[in-house]
Amino acid sequence: MDHxxxxxxxxxxxxxxxxxxxxxxxxxxxxxxxxxxxxxxxRHSEMLAFDDGRLKAASYDQTSGFGLRAIAGxxxxxxxxxxxxxxxxxxxxxxxxxxxxxxxxxxxxxxxxASNRPLYSDGNPLSGTPFEDKVALLQEIDAFARAADPxxxxxxxxxxxxxxxxxxxxxxxxxxxDIRPLVRLNVSVVVAQDGRMxxxxxxxxxxxMFDSYMTPEIWQSQVREAxxxxxxxxxxxxxxxxxxxVVLGAGWPGVMLHEAVGHGLEGDFNRKGTSIFSGRxxxxxxxxxxxxxxxxxxxxxxxxxxxxxxxxxxxRNVLIENGILRGYMQDRQNARLMGVEATGNGxxxxxxxxxxxxxxxxxxxxxxxxPDEIVASMKKGIYAVNFGGGQVDITSGKFxxxxxxxxxxxxxxxxxxxxxxTLIGNGPDAMSKISMxxxxxxxxxxxxxxxxxxxxxxxxxxxxxxxxGGITVGGTEAA
Numbered sequence: 001m002d003h004x005x006x007x008x009x010x011x012x013x014x015x016x017x018x019x020x021x022x023x024x025x026x027x028x029x030x031x032x033x034x035x036x037x038x039x040x041x042x043r044h045s046e047m048l049a050f051d052d053g054r055l056k057a058a059s060y061d062q063t064s065g066f067g068l069r070a071i072a073g074x075x076x077x078x079x080x081x082x083x084x085x086x087x088x089x090x091x092x093x094x095x096x097x098x099x100x101x102x103x104x105x106x107x108x109x110x111x112x113x114a115s116n117r118p119l120y121s122d123g124n125p126l127s128g129t130p131f132e133d134k135v136a137l138l139q140e141i142d143a144f145a146r147a148a149d150p151x152x153x154x155x156x157x158x159x160x161x162x163x164x165x166x167x168x169x170x171x172x173x174x175x176x177x178d179i180r181p182l183v184r185l186n187v188s189v190v191v192a193q194d195g196r197m198x199x200x201x202x203x204x205x206x207x208x209m210f211d212s213y214m215t216p217e218i219w220q221s222q223v224r225e226a227x228x229x230x231x232x233x234x235x236x237x238x239x240x241x242x243x244x245x246v247v248l249g250a251g252w253p254g255v256m257l258h259e260a261v262g263h264g265l266e267g268d269f270n271r272k273g274t275s276i277f278s279g280r281x282x283x284x285x286x287x288x289x290x291x292x293x294x295x296x297x298x299x300x301x302x303x304x305x306x307x308x309x310x311x312x313x314x315x316r317n318v319l320i321e322n323g324i325l326r327g328y329m330q331d332r333q334n335a336r337l338m339g340v341e342a343t344g345n346g347x348x349x350x351x352x353x354x355x356x357x358x359x360x361x362x363x364x365x366x367x368x369x370x371p372d373e374i375v376a377s378m379k380k381g382i383y384a385v386n387f388g389g390g391q392v393d394i395t396s397g398k399f400x401x402x403x404x405x406x407x408x409x410x411x412x413x414x415x416x417x418x419x420x421x422t423l424i425g426n427g428p429d430a431m432s433k434i435s436m437x438x439x440x441x442x443x444x445x446x447x448x449x450x451x452x453x454x455x456x457x458x459x460x461x462x463x464x465x466x467x468x469g470g471i472t473v474g475g476t477e478a479a
Contacts, residue, residue: 001457003122003177003306006391007167013042015064016085017375023169025086026068029093030171034105035071036096037310038169040084041351046126047164052154062125065350070096071333072103078354095209108336110174111312119297120207121303122179124163129210131163134159136194137214145189145223149231159183161210168311171369182206182458184447185213187222191230195300198236199386200229205299205446218233230407234418239406239475245381245407246423246471247374251442252386254321254461258450259361260427261292266357266452267318267334269394276397276428285325286431286442289367292306292320296344302446303361303460310355313423319341319362320431332358349455351352359450361460365436371465374436376412382421382473383407383414397427400474430468435462440467 012019022038031038049057065082066089077099079092141157160183167177184205191198202225204213213219248256269275277285286292293334296305296314305314310332318326328340331346334357347358375383383406390401401423407416443462450459 003179004167005042005166006122006179007177010042010126011084011167017089018076019348022089022270023173024370025089025093026169027069027171028137028176029097029102030070032100032103033070033072033107033171034103034287035336036069036171037067039067039309039348039351040167040169041065042349043162044126044166047158047160048134048138048154049158050142051156056136063350064274065351066092067354068092068096068098069354072100072105074337075335076097076354077097080352094327098207102341108332110170110172111176111310111342119306120300121181121182123209125161125181125209126163126182127456129214134210137219141187142178144220145187145227148223149227151191151193151231152189152227153192156188157219158186159210168309170311174311176307177305180207180305181209183208183210184217185222186447187226187299188305189226189230191227191232191234193405194383196234198233199229200226200233202226202229203447204440205239206302207304208300210365232405232417232418236417239382239418239421239473241473241475243470243472245378246468246473247378247383248380248463248466248468249383249385250371250438250440250465251462252444254421254463255387255448256390256399257292257364257422258359258402258448259401259462260392260463261293261431262362262395263452264427265328265393266359267294267328267338268357269331271334271338274395277393280325281327283325283353283430284323286323287434288323289437290323290367290431290434291321292315292362293365293422294319294345294359294362298361298460301361301443301460302448302458303359305360307346308344308346309348309357310321312342312344312346312361315346315456316341318327321446329357329359331355350369351455353455356453356455358457359442359459361462363439363460363462364442364464364466366439366464367440369436369438371374371438371440374438374465374467375409375414377436377467378409378433380410382418383409384421384423392427397429399427400424411433420474422471422474424474430471433468433470434466435469436467440464
């Protein structure tokens with residue numbers, strides 16, 4: 001795919017920006033810098049929300065602009081504008097060049113050119129499916145959920161999609177480009193029985209077209225999953241509190257790995273020495289069966305990127321191998337300052353934001369155990385199949401996660417579902433307490449969004465079934 005040719009047409013043929021002049025401005029602005037780039041972006045986004053039997057919200061947005069960055073040592077200057085013009089770019093160049101005054105930089109080598117292997121379609125999902133078909137789909141979801149179970153009292157469904165074109169121009173003339181589609185379907189239901197109301201939700205997405213979710217077997221599976229969780233919660237009991245064995249299910253529970261371990265392996269935290277993993281490359285930081293990967297090259301996945309937002313080709317990075325810390329996720333600036341390679345993890349929310357080290361698709365690889373064997377080995381504890389929100393402190397590694405679907409387990413038998421279970425612990429400590437890793441690794445359905453320093457980017461998570469010992473469970477059962 002010739003994304004450079006396509007994005008040249010987008011950014012230069014129909015705007016007030018000339019490519020040759022833009023390259024000259026970037027070259028002059030970054031003459032004394034160590035590194036930097038011009039990031040050009042065009043984004044179309046759409047969202048439709050259906051609630052209580054009618055369309056409640058519909059939005060469409062088209063934005064374009066650029067971000068110009070100059071890097072001098074640990075400092076950087078960044079300026080952006082929502083206007084693609086030579087005048088705006090010159091004003092930005094004047095601003096960012098201030099950071100390089102008195103600095104004589106040695107230009108970093110350009111990124112290695114990206115391969116032509118497509119990871120996803122370059123089509124626009126917003127133009128591929130008519131608006132009225134999307135509304136009809138949301139109506140069908142609402143009707144199907146209500147017909148499936150008479151206890152349903154509320155249905156909410158949404159479709160969101162975006163199409164993003166980017167081009168990166170460096171002072172040395174190196175250019176890279178990408179075109180990224182992204183869609184997401186979400187379904188939420190509320191059920192009521194005997195005066196009790198409970199909810200359940202499910203969602204899926206990826207770098208695909210909307211038609212991937214228009215077929216009944218796909219969207220109906222999301223409705224059934226939301227209903228299953230909601231009706232399961234009707235039978236839930238209070239969660240006992242205390243330190244106990246915990247088994248995490250395959251797939252989306254990998255969000256705990258993402259938060260409790262993944263963020264601590266991002267290069268900026270480790271360069272500054274603020275991560276609990278700082279300076280520990282080559283050390284045992286997890287149980288021996290734990291191998292953690294960040295892979296931006298997975299086909300059609302929500303967190304995948306052909307190139308990162310600095311122009312570095314994405315790749316498969318081994319972070320932890322058999323419990324040994326092998327390396328960190330790096331953008332160009334932190335990699336240069338740490339004397340290592342950039343890993344294709346320089347990401348930004350939009351042209352209004354400077355890039356930083358971020359995850360793509362982060363997951364734990366398979367281990368040797370059958371998941372049924374893992375559950376059967378539990379004496380007493382919690383089997384957490386799905387998670388809601390969570391938070392982590394990067395410096396200490398401490399985390400708190402809320403389970404949205406969990407069960408009591410006693411003597412290897414799965415018992416009643418529990419409500420309000422929270423897992424409390426420390427990332428590296430929890431990784432060292434992993435005693436069994438399953439052979440059923442699964443990725444999430446494509447709904448992950450990661451926040452860091454005020455920026456949000458799409459990500460993927462995953463893991464096999466995992467058993468941990470001695471995790472603190474916060475519960476709702478009265479003492």
